[in-house]
Amino acid sequence: MSVFRYAGRTARMENPIIRQLLRLGQREGVISLAGGIPAAETFPVPEIAEASQRALDRLGSAALQYSPTEGLAPLRAYIARRRGVAPERVLVTSGSQQGLDLIGRVFLDEGDAVLVERPTYMGALQAWNVYDARYREAPTDAGGLVPETLPKEPVKLAYVLPNFQNPTGSLLHGDRREAVVAWASERGVLVVEDDPYGHLYFDAAPPASLQSRWPEGVLYLGTFSKVVAPGLRMGYVIGPEEVIHALAQAKQAADLHSQAYGQAILVELAKAGVIERQEERTRELYRRRADHMLGLLEAHMPESVEWSPPKGGMFVWLTLPQGVDTLALFERAVEAGVAYVPGSVFAANGGLENALRLTFVSVPEEQMEAGVRRLAQVFNNLHKY
Amino acid sequence: MSVFRYAGRTARMENPIIRQLLRLGQREGVISLAGGIPAAETFPVPEIAEASQRALDRLGSAALQYSPTEGLAPLRAYIARRRGVAPERVLVTSGSQQGLDLIGRVFLDEGDAVLVERPTYMGALQAWNVYDARYREAPTDAGGLVPETLPKEPVKLAYVLPNFQNPTGSLLHGDRREAVVAWASERGVLVVEDDPYGHLYFDAAPPASLQSRWPEGVLYLGTFSKVVAPGLRMGYVIGPEEVIHALAQAKQAADLHSQAYGQAILVELAKAGVIERQEERTRELYRRRADHMLGLLEAHMPESVEWSPPKGGMFVWLTLPQGVDTLALFERAVEAGVAYVPGSVFAANGGLENALRLTFVSVPEEQMEAGVRRLAQVFNNLHKY
Numbered sequence: 001m002s003v004f005r006y007a008g009r010t011a012r013m014e015n016p017i018i019r020q021l022l023r024l025g026q027r028e029g030v031i032s033l034a035g036g037i038p039a040a041e042t043f044p045v046p047e048i049a050e051a052s053q054r055a056l057d058r059l060g061s062a063a064l065q066y067s068p069t070e071g072l073a074p075l076r077a078y079i080a081r082r083r084g085v086a087p088e089r090v091l092v093t094s095g096s097q098q099g100l101d102l103i104g105r106v107f108l109d110e111g112d113a114v115l116v117e118r119p120t121y122m123g124a125l126q127a128w129n130v131y132d133a134r135y136r137e138a139p140t141d142a143g144g145l146v147p148e149t150l151p152k153e154p155v156k157l158a159y160v161l162p163n164f165q166n167p168t169g170s171l172l173h174g175d176r177r178e179a180v181v182a183w184a185s186e187r188g189v190l191v192v193e194d195d196p197y198g199h200l201y202f203d204a205a206p207p208a209s210l211q212s213r214w215p216e217g218v219l220y221l222g223t224f225s226k227v228v229a230p231g232l233r234m235g236y237v238i239g240p241e242e243v244i245h246a247l248a249q250a251k252q253a254a255d256l257h258s259q260a261y262g263q264a265i266l267v268e269l270a271k272a273g274v275i276e277r278q279e280e281r282t283r284e285l286y287r288r289r290a291d292h293m294l295g296l297l298e299a300h301m302p303e304s305v306e307w308s309p310p311k312g313g314m315f316v317w318l319t320l321p322q323g324v325d326t327l328a329l330f331e332r333a334v335e336a337g338v339a340y341v342p343g344s345v346f347a348a349n350g351g352l353e354n355a356l357r358l359t360f361v362s363v364p365e366e367q368m369e370a371g372v373r374r375l376a377q378v379f380n381n382l383h384k385y
Numbered sequence: 386m387s388v389f390r391y392a393g394r395t396a397r398m399e400n401p402i403i404r405q406l407l408r409l410g411q412r413e414g415v416i417s418l419a420g421g422i423p424a425a426e427t428f429p430v431p432e433i434a435e436a437s438q439r440a441l442d443r444l445g446s447a448a449l450q451y452s453p454t455e456g457l458a459p460l461r462a463y464i465a466r467r468r469g470v471a472p473e474r475v476l477v478t479s480g481s482q483q484g485l486d487l488i489g490r491v492f493l494d495e496g497d498a499v500l501v502e503r504p505t506y507m508g509a510l511q512a513w514n515v516y517d518a519r520y521r522e523a524p525t526d527a528g529g530l531v532p533e534t535l536p537k538e539p540v541k542l543a544y545v546l547p548n549f550q551n552p553t554g555s556l557l558h559g560d561r562r563e564a565v566v567a568w569a570s571e572r573g574v575l576v577v578e579d580d581p582y583g584h585l586y587f588d589a590a591p592p593a594s595l596q597s598r599w600p601e602g603v604l605y606l607g608t609f610s611k612v613v614a615p616g617l618r619m620g621y622v623i624g625p626e627e628v629i630h631a632l633a634q635a636k637q638a639a640d641l642h643s644q645a646y647g648q649a650i651l652v653e654l655a656k657a658g659v660i661e662r663q664e665e666r667t668r669e670l671y672r673r674r675a676d677h678m679l680g681l682l683e684a685h686m687p688e689s690v691e692w693s694p695p696k697g698g699m700f701v702w703l704t705l706p707q708g709v710d711t712l713a714l715f716e717r718a719v720e721a722g723v724a725y726v727p728g729s730v731f732a733a734n735g736g737l738e739n740a741l742r743l744t745f746v747s748v749p750e751e752q753m754e755a756g757v758r759r760l761a762q763v764f765n766n767l768h769k770y
Contacts, residue, residue, distance in 0.1 A: 003573045003602045004628060005541060007494045007516070013634040040446035048449065048646075052437040061425035064433065064614035094479055094618075094640040101639045105515065109392045126638040130490065131392070156390060188388045217388045229449035231645035233479075243389060249398040253511040254486045255479040259644050260616035261433075 012129045018122070018345060021330060025339030031371035034339040035362040036166070038314070039289075042282045043229045044274055051268035052261075059264055067260040069252045070244070071236070075263045078270045079222070079236050084212070091244045091251065094258045096196060096223040096235040100127035102247045102254065103192055103219060103237070107157060108133050115158040117145050119317075119346030119355070121166045121194065124159055135348035140165070142308035144172030147179035158189050163206045164197040164313025167346045167357035171311050174207035181214045191218040196226050199279040201312035202287040216240055224266060226314075227278045232262045286314065286361050289368070293360035296369055300376035314361045317343075319354060320379065326356040329378060338374040397514045403507070403730060406715060410724030416756035419724040420747040421551070423699070424674075427667045428614045429659055436653035437646075444649055452645040454637045455629070456621070460648045463655045464607070464621050469597070476629045476636065479643045481581060481608040481620040485512035487632045487639065488577055488604060488622070492542060493518050500543040502530050504702075504731030504740070506551045506579065509544055520733035525550070527693035529557030532564035543574050548591045549582040549698025552731045552742035556696050559592035566599045576603040581611050584664040586697035587672040601625055609651060611699075612663045617647045671699065671746050674753070678745035681754055685761035699746045702728075704739060705764065711741040714763060723759040 025034050055063050070076065071092025080087040093099045100123065108114070108131035116124065118137035125135070138149045145160060160180060162172035172180070184191045193210045211218040223235035237247060251257070269275055293316065294309050306319045318340075320326065327342040343355030363371060410419050440448050455461065456477025465472040478484045485508065493499070493516035501509065503522035510520070523534045530545060545565060547557035557565070569576045578595040596603040608620035622632060636642070654660055678701060679694050691704045703725075705711065712727040728740030748756060 003570075003575050004625075005492070005573075005575075006631065007490070007492055007497075010491050010631055010635070013491075013631070013638060015634070037451050040450050043446040043449045045441055045446055045449065049438055049441045052441075053434055056430055056434045056437075061428040061430055061614075064428045064430065064616035065425050066422050066610075066615045094644075097638070098640040105392070106395050106398075107390070107392055112392075123638075123641075130635070130638050185388075188390075190388050190390075225451075229446075229646075230451045231449035233640065233642070233644045240389075246391065246395055246398070249400070250395070250515070253398060253482070253508075253515055254639065255483045255618065256508075257618070259479075259618045259647055261614075262644055262646065 009130055009132065012132070015126065021342070024331065024334050027334060030334055030337050030339050031363060031367050031374065032339040033358040033363055033371050033375070034341045035359045036314070037362050038226050038230060038282070039285060039361045042278065042285060044269070044278055047269060047272065047274045048229065048265060051265045051272065051274070054268045055261065055264035063261050063264040065260065067257050067263070069248045069257045071258065072260065072263040072267065074267045078267065079238070083220070083222070083238055085215070085238055088241050089238050089244055091237045091247050092258050092263060093235045093237055093251070094255060095225060095230070095233045096194065096221045097123055097127065098251070098254070099221045099235055099237045100124050101130070102250045103157070104128045104131040104133065105250045106246045107190065113153070113155040115151065115155040115189070116348050117160065117165065118348065119167050119343060119352055120159065120348060121161060122345050124194070125348055137348055140168055140170055142170055144170045144176055145180065147176050147183060150180070150183045154187070155189055157192055158184055159192045159194065160210065161194045162210060163195050164200060164310055166197070166313070167315050167341070168317040169310025169313050169315045170308065171206060177207055177210055177213060181210055185214055185217055192221065193218050194221045196223045197313040199227050200283050200286055200314065202283065202290060203311060206312070211238065219243060224275070227282050228266070228269065228275060232266070234258065234262055234266055283312070289360045289365065290316070292365055293358070293368055293372065296372040300372050302376065302379050305379055314359050316358050316360060318356050318358060322354055324382065325353040327353060333375065333378050336374045336378050338371045338378070340375065394515050394517065397517070398511070400511065402712070406727070409716065409719050412719060415719055415722055415724050416748060416752050416759065417724045418743040418748055418756050418760070419726045420744045421699070422747050423611050423615060423667070424670060424746045427663065427670060429654070429663055432654060432657065432659045433614065433650060436650045436657065436659070439653045440646065440649035448646050448649040450645065452642050452648070454633045454642045456643065457645065457648040457652065459652045463652065464623070468605070468607070468623055470600070470623055473626050474623050474629055476622045476632050477643050477648060478620045478622055478636070479640060480610060480615070480618045481579065481606045482508055482512065483636070483639070484606045484620055484622045485509050486515070487635045488542070489513045489516040489518065490635045491631045492575065498538070498540040500536065500540040500574070501733050502545065502550065503733070504552050504728060504737055505544065505733060506546060507730050509579070510733055522733055525553060525555055527555055529555045529561055530565065532561050532568060535565070535568045539572070540574055542577055543569055544577045544579065545595065546579045547595060548580050549585060549695055551582070551698070552700050552726070553702040554695025554698050554700045555693065556591060562592055562595055562598060566595055570599055570602055577606065578603050579606045581608045582698040584612050585668050585671055585699065587668065587675060588696060591697070596623065604628060612667050613651070613654065613660060617651070619643065619647055619651055668697070674745045674750060675701070677750055678743070678753055678757065681757040685757050687761065687764050690764055699744050701743050701745060703741050703743060707739055709767065710738040712738060718760065718763050721759045721763050723756045723763070725760065
């Protein structure tokens with residue numbers, strides 16, 4: 001008898017396709033438009049060095065001791081002030097990914113149905129597969145989730161990325177936000193509003209959040225990964241106090257608390273106005289890169305390839321004719337020197353083979369043209385394969 | 386219908402007794418011998434400030450970007466070198482608590498039996514209650530777990546704290562280590578060896594680890610919380626590569642990776658020799674405080690109270706006559722100005738009401754005498770209650 005007798009859920013955690021893809025895309029000479037990571041040149045390195053020193057000067061060993069599971073009080077207060085809620089409604093998490101995990105842990109029984117967008121963020125699927133979730137999908141278009149397609153069948157959670165969605169870049173229209181909240185509140189469905197990209201708008205700030213429209217029924221996930229630095233692993237959940245309490249109990253069993261030092265550093269960055277400055281800097285850079293990429297797509301892509309220009313965020317979503325399989329094409333693309341993320345990775349229940357996700361933020365502008373040209377070449381040669 | 390329909394496991398996460406206790410023990414004027422936290426005056430604050438700066442100088446934005454789930458390569462290499470294993474066998478975790486959670490997640494199906502010591506660390510119970518574990522208990526004495534009491538019934542995991550156990554302070558004898566490994570390997574039981582206190586010995590280093598005796602069947606949990614600083618939230622699991630792979634998949638869904646910056650800081654501390662220096666400094670301080678407390682217990686405790694002098698770690702375990710209930714006594718102790726942790730908190734299946742845990746590390750030496758005197762007074766007055 002083997003000494004490793006894994007739990008049933010462990011088989012659901014394995015995702016060999018993505019791992020293999022990521023390895024392939026890291027080959028020498030391949031221009032990766034596959035990344036989901038922010039542009040490292042936006043990270044405020046000297047400001048973080050100073051904030052680290054200030055945090056230790058100010059707090060001394062208290063910045064390095066065990067600290068409250070809910071988060072450091074001044075960080076909770078900062079987040080609460082920015083979001084217009086009471087600090088008791090804030091739980092600091094080790095990145096948004098932990099927020100997704102804790103929500104699954106606290107709410108999902110085996111086989112519970114979760115409504116997700118089609119396509120949706122694969123990290124949420126990874127988090128909730130652990131708890132054996134089933135998924136119902138609601139289609140999206142350039143205006144985000146289409147409310148008319150919301151299911152009549154019962155679901156326990158509804159997972160929505162309203163702002164510059166991952167992977168499509170779509171922005172959920174204000175009237176659709178109302179419709180989603182109406183649908184959920186009528187049915188008693190808890191809404192999980194995931195908002196990593198809300199600050200990264202190109203023209204205008206997004207419409208009011210789902211949470212502001214229905215504070216009692218929406219859990220809002222925010223993060224410092226996209227506008228400060230992901231390596232700090234700091235995110236947060238905002239929700240009704242009762243839920244924050246349950247999530248904190250779950251977090252205590254998961255990792256006791258998030259890093260005290262990193263939280264103290266964020267407090268110092270907030271005091272110095274660095275976070276707001278970062279939001280501005282980052283959206284300016286991303287707006288420029290998005291413009292650049294959209295111009296290149298216009299110039300080089302064959303007519304059969306379609307996309308909606310994103311109004312913020314990090315991604316553009318390309319749709320090819322039915323019958324094209326971007327997963328099958330991936331190796332050919334890598335041979336041609338370019339990588340992307342195949343659409344099927346974002347499909348909760350399969351499909352979306354004829355789509356793919358590109359990022360415009362983490363690839364140097366001088367490489368972007370070569371990347372898009374190579375990809376266009378692969379598509380132009382489709383008839384040959 | 387309420388919008389909050391929690392999962393079944395959520396009810397198992399709630400632990401109101403401990404929460405209430407901790408609040409009570411924080412009252413003004415109460416000397417807390419209840420803590421499970423290291424002495425903050427040992428934290429290398431200036432060294433961490435310097436290491437933070439060096440990490441950013443050296444790595445720049447790479448210290449702040451998304452990083453590998455398994456951990457930063459130089460940190461894995463340092464841990465591997467210290468423990469005499471290959472780096473591929475190391476997974477960096479967000480504290481040891483996350484290691485416990487990930488092990489539960491990957492191995493425990495509903496109702497699986499876990500062997501634990503009696504008493505055992507309550508954080509492990511919290512972690513595995515989430516996965517609906519059942520517990521079988523093996524009694525311990527001053528020489529640690531008693532191998533003759535190990536069960537014949539099947540268990541999936543065996544959880545052992547061989548070095549200066551939490552809560553008893555006991556050290557598992559070398560011959561008993563052999564016996565535990567023999568029992569586990571004969572039955573194909575995966576052993577979880579939790580070792581937060583191994584560096585905190587007062588006289589001699591502990592006998593060779595369980596893992597070194599059976600590398601294929603033992604998962605070793607280590608942490609930087611007790612000798613560097615818990616606020617960094619950095620621990621690790623060492624195990625067979627196959628298991629490390631499964632734990633890393635689970636970790637990816639849980640929080641993607643542990644903080645890159647904190648890991649880079651530990652690498653700099655290791656290079657500068659700070660970690661080894663910390664181990665020495667900390668054990669010297671704790672040896673002195675343990676001596677002080679043991680002397681006070683000798684001087685003040687009534688004869689009916691028993692303990693075994695710990696040879697390392699942070700705790701001493703007091704046993705009172707049968708019939709005394711330290712949980713029921715707790716409020717009275719707080720009124721008398723002293724707090725401890727009641728023994729029943731460490732009992733997986735109930736009992737141990739006549740015991741309690743004291744720490745000797747996080748209470749200032751000048752307060753320790755008053756704390757022990759107050760506690761002795763409560764025990765001397767037992768006949769009055």
